[in-house]
Amino acid sequence: MALATYNGARYLEPQLESLAGQTHLPAELVVGDDGSSDATIEILERFARVAPFPVRISQNPTNRGHGQNFLETASRCRGDWIAFCDQDDIWSTEKLKRFQHASIRRPQLDWMVCRNRYVDDRLRTMRRATLALSERGNWMPLTSPVRIHDGHRMIFRRWFVDLPWQRRPVSTDGRLITHDRWLSVIGYLFGHRHFLRDRLTLYRQHQGSVTMQAKAAERSVAVGHRLDARRDFFAERDRFWSAMEHWCLSLPMDSCAKDEASAATAARQCRQIAQFYRDRARVCDRTLDRQRRVSAYGVLVQRSGTYAAVFGQPPLIRDLFALMGTP
Known part of the structure; x- marks a missing residue:
């Protein structure tokens, strides 16, 4: 212990x-x-x-x-x-x-x-x-x-x-x-x-x-009602998972955890999660035109099965409200 x-x-x-x-x-x-x-x-x-x-x-x-x-x-x-x-x-x-x-x-x-x-x-x-x-x-x-x-x-x-x-x-x-x-x-x-x-x-x-x-x-940021706060929060999570991808790929071959193939699989998972957060940040980014925000949300919906496995269903609904401009 x-x-x-x-x-x-x-x-x-x-x-x-x-x-x-x-x-x-x-x-x-x-x-x-x-x-x-x-x-x-x-x-x-x-x-x-x-x-x-x-x-x-x-x-x-x-x-x-x-x-x-x-x-x-x-x-x-x-x-x-x-x-x-x-x-x-x-x-x-x-x-x-x-x-x-x-x-x-x-x-x-x-x-x-x-x-x-x-x-x-x-x-x-x-x-x-x-x-x-x-x-x-x-x-x-x-x-x-x-x-x-x-x-x-x-x-x-x-x-x-x-x-x-x-x-x-x-x-x-x-x-x-x-x-x-x-x-x-x-x-x-x-x-x-x-x-x-x-x-x-x-x-x-x-x-x-x-x-x-x-x-x-953390919660005050994560559930902040302002779109710019949500956008910045998702952007930070994107950076984190991108950094985790590089961390996985930098593991030495004699790592006590897994072999090279497992490290590559882990890196691919990190890259996918980072992309989810990148799309969520775009949905909340009011500096982008509406078409790009709708496109980002459409990508999330198309991958809704994987999205739900990562975040659950409620965030998908909240992202929809964000797309509609609800602060």
Whole structure:
């Protein structure tokens, strides 16, 4: 398990207790602390003395940010399977056991994702109406390559972090993309995937959560009502997937992931997704004449089966409204 911490003393102990209570204990817990100034380190060291598995704690010399911290911490894990662990959640005691059973039944799997239950800071189940900032693209199919699966729901093979994640593309703010977005993409491009129906994590939502703040910022752009905001958002996604195409093609032949043919297939998938976003940006681009915008939408409709597999049906309707000039 890879646990990233930063000033997490308020919620950390219940999470550590849930890890120690797993019916299938992990081989290890590797912790990367990102410069906490509260009692986080003291709590971790106290837990390490009594934990029923080895605990290794590292303190970053400088603040890395949560995405970088997670990936660096995961790269120090030694087991064949790695699970991301947030400092403020609580795991079901059966979480690792369910993943283990799935991996035994399907030994070809590389990447698995469970479901979670959204709770507030007092662990009360949140109503659907209060989840606006927590949900990211839930209209998309689970298997969509552009759907971001929260890191705390994942478990993946060790070779995922042996790939050159240090060269992953940047996001709109100029920073390298987060660990969960990166692993979601790699899982789609290279992994044999499986989605568990079980809700195995209490996903705590509170204003101090780094991921909660990031989701709010991303959602404000992604569902912005102005056409120019949507156009810019799609253009950024086009650049990202184009960069991923080049990343796939630059993988060394001795890559621990896949062979040359698989890398070429992954690059082709990235190119197709980038084209979808390019067409969506054109639909929303009011600097283009109407004929070119209609043509871009017509291409999306002609490929509606593939389009729906990537985005789901609602975005196709929203793109139609964008074409009609609805802001």
